[in-house]
Amino acid sequence: MKVLAALFSGILFGVGLAVSQMTNPAKVQAFLDVAGAWDPSLAFVMGAALVVSSIAVAIARRRPQALLGEPLQLPEPAALDLRLIAGAALFGVGWGLGGFCPGPALAGLATGVPAVWVFTASMLAGVLLYRWVFRVASIRGLRG
Template identity: 50%
Template sequence: MRLLATYLIGLVFGIGIAISGMMNPAKVLNFFDVAGMWDPSLAFVMGGALIVTFIGYRIALSRPRPVFEPAFSLPTSRTIDARLVGGSAVFGIGWGIAGFCPGGALPAIGTGRGEVLVFVAAMIGGMFAARGLQGWLARRARQSAGAETA
């Protein structure tokens, strides 16, 4: 029952992404091409999504707990650092090169298009590479902290 409801949430998201144009790289790239083939449609996607989420979150979060879980699991980090800004900048470069973002690419798998599968495979590769890199950075930071206290 809970998994079925969660599946249906994904389905609504996937239908929304599909009809909005967010999984069509030509449309996404034209949205950003203000100096050329500008197609402002995606501003309407963002607008529609934000109106519903802004109001709906206030109602959902005013309740003591979510329906299926004992508590809300909200992101708690407040730090604005180089990792957040640098990561977001690199994400944008990739989005501008390929035209797919994660939320557009996952539903797009359903079209069975080879280009989507190539992008998603590369994206997952990038996510694993980032994890490896994060682990290495954390080890190096621990080592240098250890060297300082020694």
Template identity: 60%
Template sequence: MRNLFPGLIVGVIFGAGLALSDMVNPARVQAFLDVAGAWDPTLMFVMGAALVPSAIAYLIRRRMTRPLLGDRFSIPESRTLDRPLLLGAAMFGIGWGLVGFCPGPALAGLVFGAWQPWLFVMAMLAGMALHHLYTAPRSVILKHEG
């Protein structure tokens, strides 16, 4: 429970940044992907600006033995490009390009009252549930075989 409040504050700041930069607007994302038409470079600047605090955070993290509000860091150790990762990345990119939403902006967009982010979030949750149902039995079988 002690980690709830800092996470909530960070989430609100992140959502406010997405709203301020208009990244909750799927037309803005689709215009960025329209390199042969009315290209809008705004998303490139938003992503570039996000690299600065992220790089600083990774540099600070290297000097820390554990996080301030947790027991351990949760940073993926694997650098393997496998089939599930590549398929997931492709599905994410195709979906992002088609509808102009990814999870962060869709969640931030829920507060504006439009139906599109709600539909996207419901579809995303359904996809997560299906993935869990598909992978959970396989992981149980693999544990019993191993």
């Protein structure tokens, strides 16, 4: 049931990404191209998503636990740090270059377009690279 709920949420998420055309890099890049032929569509995607997710957060905060009985795992408020800003900046450069962020890249695998698989494989490599660098850094930190 818990896995099925996650699968259902994932499918619905994929439907939303495809319907909104976030899976089309040209659309994403046209949104980011504010100095060119700007296409504001993706602001509507985010705005509409935020309306619904804000309602869900407001409901969730009034509940002691999730509907399937587990504790709510909302991230704790934390301070801004350089890591967050640097990470977001790097992500934005990649997003602008390729026109894909993680969700649409995974959803776009369904199209079978080879370039989507190239991007997604590189993205997974980036995630693993981060994990590897982080592990090496933490081992050195312990030794030092």
